Amino acid sequence: MLLEMRGISKAFPGVQALDRVDFDLRAGEVHVLFGENGAGKSTLINIIAGTFAPDAGSFEFNGEPMRGLTPHRARVIGISPVFQEFSLVAEMTVEENLFLGREIAKAGVLNRGAMRERAARTIADLGFALEPGRKVVELSRAHQQMTEIAKALMGNVRVLILDEPTASLTESETVRLFELIAQLKASGIGIIYVSHRMSEIKQLGDRITVLRDGRLIATLDAAGVSENELVELMTGRKIDLLFPHVDHRPAETLLQVEDLTLADHSVEGVDFHARAGEITGIAGLVGCGKSELIRAVYGLETIIGGTIRVEGQAYGHPSPARSLERGVCYFPSDRVVEGLALGRPIRENVSMAALDLTRFARLRIMQRGSERRIVQGIVDQLGLRPPNIERVVGNLSGGNRQKVMLARGLTRTTRVFLFDEPTVGIDVGAKVEVYELMKQLVDSGAAIVLVSSELPEVLHLANRLYVMHRGRMVAELTGADIAEQRVLACFFQDEKTGQAA
Amino acid sequence: MAEAKSTGAARPAGVAWTALLVQALLPIALILLLLGFALVESRVLSAGNLLNLLVQASYLAIFASAQMMVIITRGFDLSLGTCVSAVSVVSALAMTGSLAAGGEATGLAIAAGMLFGLGMGALIGLFNGFAVAWLRVNPFVATLGSLNICLGIATMASDGRPVFNVPREFSALVYNGSVMGVPMPVVLAVLLLAVLHFVLNHTVFGRALFLIGGNPTAAAVAGLPSRRYLTLAYVLCSLIAAVGALMLTGRTGSGEPNLGGNLTLESIAAAVIGGVSLRGGIGGVPSVILGALFVTVLSNGMNLTRIDGNVQMIVLGSVIILAVFLDRFRAVAR
Numbered sequence: 001m002l003l004e005m006r007g008i009s010k011a012f013p014g015v016q017a018l019d020r021v022d023f024d025l026r027a028g029e030v031h032v033l034f035g036e037n038g039a040g041k042s043t044l045i046n047i048i049a050g051t052f053a054p055d056a057g058s059f060e061f062n063g064e065p066m067r068g069l070t071p072h073r074a075r076v077i078g079i080s081p082v083f084q085e086f087s088l089v090a091e092m093t094v095e096e097n098l099f100l101g102r103e104i105a106k107a108g109v110l111n112r113g114a115m116r117e118r119a120a121r122t123i124a125d126l127g128f129a130l131e132p133g134r135k136v137v138e139l140s141r142a143h144q145q146m147t148e149i150a151k152a153l154m155g156n157v158r159v160l161i162l163d164e165p166t167a168s169l170t171e172s173e174t175v176r177l178f179e180l181i182a183q184l185k186a187s188g189i190g191i192i193y194v195s196h197r198m199s200e201i202k203q204l205g206d207r208i209t210v211l212r213d214g215r216l217i218a219t220l221d222a223a224g225v226s227e228n229e230l231v232e233l234m235t236g237r238k239i240d241l242l243f244p245h246v247d248h249r250p251a252e253t254l255l256q257v258e259d260l261t262l263a264d265h266s267v268e269g270v271d272f273h274a275r276a277g278e279i280t281g282i283a284g285l286v287g288c289g290k291s292e293l294i295r296a297v298y299g300l301e302t303i304i305g306g307t308i309r310v311e312g313q314a315y316g317h318p319s320p321a322r323s324l325e326r327g328v329c330y331f332p333s334d335r336v337v338e339g340l341a342l343g344r345p346i347r348e349n350v351s352m353a354a355l356d357l358t359r360f361a362r363l364r365i366m367q368r369g370s371e372r373r374i375v376q377g378i379v380d381q382l383g384l385r386p387p388n389i390e391r392v393v394g395n396l397s398g399g400n401r402q403k404v405m406l407a408r409g410l411t412r413t414t415r416v417f418l419f420d421e422p423t424v425g426i427d428v429g430a431k432v433e434v435y436e437l438m439k440q441l442v443d444s445g446a447a448i449v450l451v452s453s454e455l456p457e458v459l460h461l462a463n464r465l466y467v468m469h470r471g472r473m474v475a476e477l478t479g480a481d482i483a484e485q486r487v488l489a490c491f492f493q494d495e496k497t498g499q500a501a
Numbered sequence: 502m503a504e505a506k507s508t509g510a511a512r513p514a515g516v517a518w519t520a521l522l523v524q525a526l527l528p529i530a531l532i533l534l535l536l537g538f539a540l541v542e543s544r545v546l547s548a549g550n551l552l553n554l555l556v557q558a559s560y561l562a563i564f565a566s567a568q569m570m571v572i573i574t575r576g577f578d579l580s581l582g583t584c585v586s587a588v589s590v591v592s593a594l595a596m597t598g599s600l601a602a603g604g605e606a607t608g609l610a611i612a613a614g615m616l617f618g619l620g621m622g623a624l625i626g627l628f629n630g631f632a633v634a635w636l637r638v639n640p641f642v643a644t645l646g647s648l649n650i651c652l653g654i655a656t657m658a659s660d661g662r663p664v665f666n667v668p669r670e671f672s673a674l675v676y677n678g679s680v681m682g683v684p685m686p687v688v689l690a691v692l693l694l695a696v697l698h699f700v701l702n703h704t705v706f707g708r709a710l711f712l713i714g715g716n717p718t719a720a721a722v723a724g725l726p727s728r729r730y731l732t733l734a735y736v737l738c739s740l741i742a743a744v745g746a747l748m749l750t751g752r753t754g755s756g757e758p759n760l761g762g763n764l765t766l767e768s769i770a771a772a773v774i775g776g777v778s779l780r781g782g783i784g785g786v787p788s789v790i791l792g793a794l795f796v797t798v799l800s801n802g803m804n805l806t807r808i809d810g811n812v813q814m815i816v817l818g819s820v821i822i823l824a825v826f827l828d829r830f831r832a833v834a835r
Contacts, residue, residue: 341715
């Protein structure tokens with residue numbers, strides 16, 4: 001047994017991220033960590049990599065108890081993580097990054113020749129198409145990912161942690177990565193593979209550990225477990241119970257976007273529209289531009305071409321304040337960075353997007369009584385528990401934080417709701433409540449645009465589903481066409497044509 | 502799930518207890534400090550000294566509240582001290598200048614002095630606000646730059662010497678006067694702080710400052726005109742500092758190019774000790790008053806017990822660092 005963890009617990013302010021979780025890893029196996037966002041996967045791998053210390057539990061590596069493990073110490077003893085957020089220095093070359101913190105030097109002077117040679121050898125061994133002399137900032141995300149993996153494999157590696165490594169890789173790069181994983185397995189390295197892609201899990205995994213809400217649900221052999229079983233273990237309920245039945249009654253077009261292009265070209269020549277009384281889904285891989293698209297409509301990205309119409313009226317140069325005035329509201333995916341002032345109470349966080357309304361402020365003087373009443377009403381409606389609006393938002397759980405942000409959309413007359421990954425990092429119960437809210441909004445005649453990387457979410461909720469790929473709209477699916485296979489085919493279609501060309 | 506709920510229920514009680522302790526910590530420390538000094542030197546608790554403490558704390562509370570306006574937005578103003586010097590010199594020159602030109606009209610001269618002084622303050626604030634909010638210069642660098650600019654203006658305009666002949670009526674108005682036995686500086690400070698308290702808690706602008714300081718990106722996403730409010734915060738900071746500068750000028754009876762002295766450090770110290778968080782989004786007038794009282798009692802007590810001036814500087818510096826350190830626990834308690 002390479003790694004043995006028993007009863008690992010870890011709490012952060014407002015959440016119990018891990019609750020008495022057991023996990024072990026054998027040499028030469030791929031152990032998949034499976035669970036929804038917020039299930040505790042990343043907390044667990046961060047504990048293994050030495051980023052956090054567990055609050056409780058025992059953690060042994062090679063039979064030795066690990067206490068006071070640091071990221072540096074973990075690397076030295078052979079635990080090598082590859083996180084989704086890269087640890088590369090953008091302005092340095094690939095080769096300099098590979099040796100970051102363990103440069104080959106004699107008497108303090110770098111030995112560039114030796115490093116260049118080792119770097120070239122490592123990259124060749126891995127079979128990656130990487131130029132060692134290129135600066136990281138100039139590389140595509142896929143190449144940065146390869147650099148990160150190469151970096152993790154420098155030196156003596158016993159445990160390799162891969163956190164959603166294929167999220168930004170093309171199909172052929174993915175195939176190459178899987179070959180590499182097979183090689184590493186054969187050489188006796190234990191691999192922890194974090195993913196929620198069903199096909200990869202079945203293809204790679206020897207064992208699967210399912211986490212939900214910070215708890216260990218099951219550890220099973222990958223052979224002989226069905227996809228449906230896995231989803232049920234992950235979500236804790238039958239999939240058709242998770243999503244409410246939404247009655248779509250499409251009416252007039254509230255949002256019309258034509259030929260939209262952004263300054264950073266993350267979105268190019270995109271058309272789409274959203275109608276009252278239906279959920280319009282936008283699916284796509286990470287970095288395909290789907291999030292930038294709705295951010296641009298709301299006024300958070302620089303637009304260089306195209307037109308936007310809200311309720312038929314041309315809407316040029318959007319800004320958040322003017323979008324809100326026109327009844328367009330955006331809920332950012334990253335609630336901590338873009339959504340909430342964590343140190344301030346719920347009341348202020350809810351009313352913050354409506355301070356221009358006389359209900360909240362008259363002649364620039366806050367109407368505090370009216371504010372309290374309105375916010376309390378919305379918070380009760382959304383079922384925030386406990387319903388104390390003076391609580392500081394930083395002390396709330398992910399689900400409650402999301403409700404605080406969504407409450408903001410109900411403080412004013414809003415007809416177009418732009419949801420950006422609305423269920424990231426919240427537990428299943430809160431997810432269901434978010435879906436229920438969407439259903440209510442659609443029933444009351446609002447237009448909802450749902451951008452999500454969680455395929456089941458868009459597949460089950462959207463009446464019309466757009467698929468984006470590399471900044472372009474590649475499909476618009478309706479009715480029976482909204483199916484996993486169709487969407488996946490769209491994700492990869494121009495890769496095939498691209499390779500042929 | 503049941504587990505998560507039980508920890509959730511246990512939490513608020515614990516938080517409330519620590520929060521209460523943190524709240525009570527400063528008033529208790531203040532009283533202990535006062536009693537401690539009184540043990541060594543009985544004059545500390547004499548009526549005369551207590552009144553003196555109140556007047557001193559009034560000045561500091563004004564400067565600390567100026568500082569607070571920008572600390573709430575995650576900034577601070579290093580130019581506050583030299584801004585006070587510049588305002589003092591400019592207002593004194595305006596008064597003496599208009600007296601020399603217009604003869605006997607003292608009232609007019611005083612009005613001109615105030616106008617120029619406040620105008621100077623507004624200008625400095627506008628400069629700082631523009632640099633921070635629109636040019637996106639780090640507040641540390643922006644206000645460090647204007648610190649020097651203000652110092653240059655104050656020294657140049659006064660040739661480095663005090664500007665004498667400030668009309669006595671001005672001192673009578675802002676320093677020597679009293680309302681129902683309460684010294685004028687205290688009256689002015691109470692009025693100013695009351696207005697600020699209202700602005701912070703009952704206006705959209707005040708609310709926006711807390712939200713911008715709490716999370717600038719979220720404030721922008723929620724459609725708040727952050728840059729406009731941020732600029733206004735710096736203008737208000739320097740304007741309040743200018744009011745304080747006029748009051749100090751009345752006290753000394755001359756425009757002083759070195760009037761600002763330690764005010765930057767002391768104003769930041771009072772605000773932070775009072776509980777205005779350098780991480781932004783937290784603060785209030787009551788905090789500033791407590792902080793100003795604490796710093797004033799500390800330096801007054803050290804003066805009366807004849808502790809060396811250099812030692813006093815070491816103590817004040819250490820207390821600031823301690824306050825910032827304790828602020829981290831306050832964040833945890835929240």
